[in-house]
């Protein structure tokens with residue numbers, strides 16, 4: 149025999165009732181179908197009852213209940229059968245009307261009367277379903293025996309099992325039973341608590357030693373996390389009874405927790421199935437899980453609307469009876485304690501309750517400890533609101549070292565503050581309290597770090613969609629399928645800005661739509677507002693990517709890193725600003741456990757900074773750097789010819805995407821000074837830009853005015869450069885703009901090199917770096933290649949992004 153339980157949504161429409169019929173017809177064993185009230189009916193019954201007791205009218209509610217059932221009957225039946233079903237329903241409406249009249253006369257609604265009223269929902273739905281399935285109707289109230297604890301009666305299991313077995317022992321086909329309702333030994337109607345229909349089904353299953361209990365609901369089973377918050381959450385194929393209990397107790401409303409015990413005792417498997425998608429596997433609950441045996445964590449549950457109350461005081465230490473008094477008060481006030489945390493110092497006890505009961509709890513405790521509070525032995529009771537509880541659940545956490553370590557490390561790294569923690573010695577559940585505003589991020593972080601997510605997400609906020617930024621987006625779009633396939637990495641663009649507009653979307657911005665979304669966006673670009681929005685979105689694994697050359701934007705890095713967001717910068721301004729600022733940014737990143745990466749600041753995509761870092765970390769010491777670090781200048785010097793004068797070569801460098809947004813930064817030598825400073829600092833030298841000796845090769849007057857004037861006037865230098873170029877060519881010599889660091893002294897200058905010099909053959913916009921270190925001494929390390937350009941620079945930024953993702 150099987151027990152199939154269908155919830156309110158599953159019986160909420162005639163289409164769904166027809167689905168139930170299909171599901172039941174597919175069974176090849178006797179079946180007891182337990183049903184809830186039609187969706188919404190229990191709430192209407194409760195509301196109407198309460199309104200009536202407060203002097204309101206009941207006719208509207210009653211007529212809504214009547215219409216709903218009559219309509220459903222009209223949709224399921226026709227002709228003679230419809231008349232028969234309606235004639236069976238009408239006595240219920242009449243009885244209900246009489247009860248409401250009684251309540252309206254005496255303005256009183258006892259728990260006993262309320263149980264009587266709400267029980268009508270299941271009585272009427274079971275009538276409709278049994279008629280439609282042409283099944284026998286079992287009166288659950290006659291076989292489930294309880295005490296008279298109305299609203300949530302306690303079941304007399306022995307008696308109930310005996311009565312069910314007697315009633316259903318000879319059942320051959322299909323029977324339908326109302327969920328939720330029961331009766332006392334005096335025959336008074338009781339109920340099993342909200343959600344009690346699951347429990348009814350479990351009682352039938354246990355009494356009949358059923359082969360299986362199937363709970364048919366409107367979700368695909370237990371999910372790895374709350375799917376309303378985590379879009380990547382997916383069904384857990386199997387759980388043990390205790391895992392299901394832990395998960396259902398704590399947020400996941402898939403099954404009513406008391407349901408588990410009767411079936412667990414008999415070892416009856418429970419299958420959670422979706423009535424709307426019967427083909428989905430659902431979740432199988434049993435003594436042992438059938439899948440995911442290697443996963444320590446099966447799911448994450450969460451609960452919002454939590455308040456944490458803390459009783460604290462030096463006078464509590466070593467004093468017996470404090471806990472008993474705290475929880476005694478709460479028990480007397482019928483307040484359910486959801487989580488308890490006490491440090492071994494005994495200096496404080498914190499407990500979490502539903503926010504709706506927090507005030508009553510606080511008052512009760514203050515009253516209980518009036519004397520201790522007055523004498524200062526206990527401080528004022530503290531109440532923290534707007535909290536959520538999150539729990540990870542899994543039987544294999546037991547004796548698995550490192551789970552808590554990994555959990556709290558990951559949470560902390562994402563800037564989430566843990567307000568309180570509790571772990572039972574059963575080691576099946578670690579629960580902790582966070583601010584409600586951190587809930588989404590917490591769930592995402594944990595879901596990902598424990599491999600519950602099918603992929604890792606990196607949330608990108610990109611500023612600057614010019615030569616580099618645009619190519620970066622293109623590369624991400626092209627590479628995304630591969631990253632997903634090989635590394636389970638999804639790069640999600642959550643915010644973008646150029647100098648005019650900005651745009652955000654937590655769900656992810658389609659790369660192909662970036663330009664048009666920015667164009668139509670109503671948000672004007674403003675970096676303070678951008679950072680505010682980005683930080684406020686509180687997304688995990690967030691990275692701010694700066695593909696501008698803007699100094700103001702660089703000012704925001706500290707605030708960004710301080711808020712646990714990594715920074716990847718193509719912009720060189722921050723890393724080459726004052727040493728104290730550079731150091732502060734690095735320290736902040738390290739303190740906050742995020743990354744500040746700027747590999748492309750020198751040599752575009754060439755691995756210069758990372759190589760120096762590796763040498764340093766492995767104990768080497770950089771003694772000397774000699775380098776050509778300007779792609780633009782090298783391109784210009786390689787391009788100048790009789791046909792191409794200086795001014796045209798500069799334009800070409802700009803068009804090729806090598807030059808800075810303002811090419812004077814390249815021509816003045818400032819760009820190379822910045823780069824040399826960055827390399828020196830990464831090599832361990834405390835150096836400022838002003839310390840770098842620079843010999844300009846273009847007169848200062850061309851850099852003083854506006855950019856337009858520069859473009860207009862720079863051709864004045866063409867002739868002189870052509871003259872000098874010819875002389876060099878005649879001597880088989882070339883210009884190279886060289887940066888040098890030696891003995892901590894740095895200089896940049898235009899040098900003339902001949903064919904014997906290693907920099908002579910440096911083509912196009914290439915860069916070259918000779919690193920002399922304690923280990924690379926006689927023969928310095930040489931790194932050479934493209935040192936500018938959209939594709940290589942974007943690739944360098946991309947590589948930094950991948951480093952942030954830690955794949």
Ligand SMILES: NC(=O)C1=CN([C@@H]2O[C@H](COP(=O)(O)OP(=O)(O)OC[C@H]3O[C@@H](n4cnc5c(N)ncnc54)[C@H](OP(=O)(O)O)[C@@H]3O)[C@@H](O)[C@H]2O)C=CC1
Pocket residue numbers: 611612613614615616617645646647648673694695696697698701718719720748749752779805806807808809935936937938941
């Ligand atoms: N090009 C290269 O080879 C290399 C470049 N870099 C660095 O990469 C950075 C970008 O260079 P590149 O792409 O060539 O420059 P572009 O001029 O092509 O692009 C700059 C982008 O920054 C945007 N921007 C400028 N100011 C702001 C602001 N205040 N707020 C928001 N966005 C702003 C611009 O917006 P809008 O479109 O509205 O003007 C534009 O989208 C520079 O720092 C450069 O030094 C590093 C290595 C190599």
Ligand SMILES: N[C@@H](CC=O)C(=O)O
Pocket residue numbers: 748749750751752777778779780781806807808814819935936937
């Ligand atoms: N403008 C720079 C670009 C790379 O940093 C250069 O020309 O090298």
